[in-house]
Amino acid sequence: MHSTEIHTYLHRFFTENDCEILHGNEHYLTVQLTIDMDKRIMNRPFYWRYIESVNEIPNPAQLTLITDMKQLQNGMKGEVIHLGSPRLHQLFQVTKEMGQFVKLYERVGANNEQQILTPWVGVNYKVSFTSHQTKEILYSIGINLMTGAVVKEFQETIGMRDLSDQSSEQVFHLPFIITPVRALDRLDAVITKVIEGEDLTWVEEAEKRWRKDQAVLDYFYEGQEPKPECYEMEKRAMEERFKPRITVDVVNGGLFYLK
Structure with a gap:
């Protein structure tokens, strides 16, 4: 799976799950997660338990996902995504859970x-x-x-x-x-x-x-x-x-x- 295919998959995955693409290009994406997606992939159950118990305004996480590190400069920080990476495997599993x-x-x-x-x-x-x-x-x-x-x-x-x-x-x-x-x-x-x-x-x-x-x-x-x-x-x-x-x-x- 080439980096362009992974990038296309990520873009479609998040847009179809109502996660806003804040900015990016063909080499990276910065995504604003929804509450539901944050709960699914960010592994912070205690945060959500606390927020819901005190009825505070939630603050879902943002993710920067880099699909081609070689093309990026200026020391951008984020998760490097490639076939076999834990995050991509996790998104595959979420896709299965939400309907194949x-x-x-x-x-x-x-x-x-x-x-x-x-x-x-x-x-x-x-x-x-x-x-x-x-x-x-x-x-x-x-x-x-x-x-x-x-x-x-x-x-x-x-x-x-x-x-x-x-x-x-x-x-x-x-x-x-x-x-x-x-x-x-x-x-x-x-x-x-x-x-x-x-x-x-x-x-x-x-x-x-x-x-x-x-x-x-x-x-x-x-x-x-x-x-x-x-x-x-x-x-x-x-x-x-x-x-x-x-x-x-x-x-x-x-x-x-x-x-």
Whole structure:
């Protein structure tokens, strides 16, 4: 997930949750949190308990989130956000809690001509490559429910569009040929092929490291038959640490009607 994709995600996340973007550019955002969002992500329950008990005026926090530190100067202070950072992981979790699937419509200009919107399904996947180290990559993929055309980096495609949960007037929504359920099956097949195309040399390296450490363990307990319980425990722990695993999680997704 590139810094521009993360920036787009952050901007949409906060604006859709009614958090005002106070200022920023393509490299950072300063956000005024709502009371609800402060309670969700700032981890200060005692503050809110006190404010509510004495009926004082609340003061939700402001956050400055930096998505490209290299482009910023003058010593700006804030949280650096990247794939794998605790704050971004937290926002992914909040997204799940608040609803993974949305239905949005692109706004159209006010005129007397009927506008046509085409249905798309878009899904953001988080893929974790795990062994003794972990790498996470976010993929955003969309599929046209009329033609079956697939677009990668779909989040960027919709990021600059004006979307609403209410359809505009004088709009005709094309009926989909591919059902959303079938579209999700196709996207799962696409993400599988994308993963297969990734550099998987880390799997060989993890297995090589695993065999090396296993040989050391076997040498240490050589001649002991049967092997003691501590040997089996260390062997299982080694397998848990080095065994390569690829997990795919759906961060969120939606049905989008676009021009």
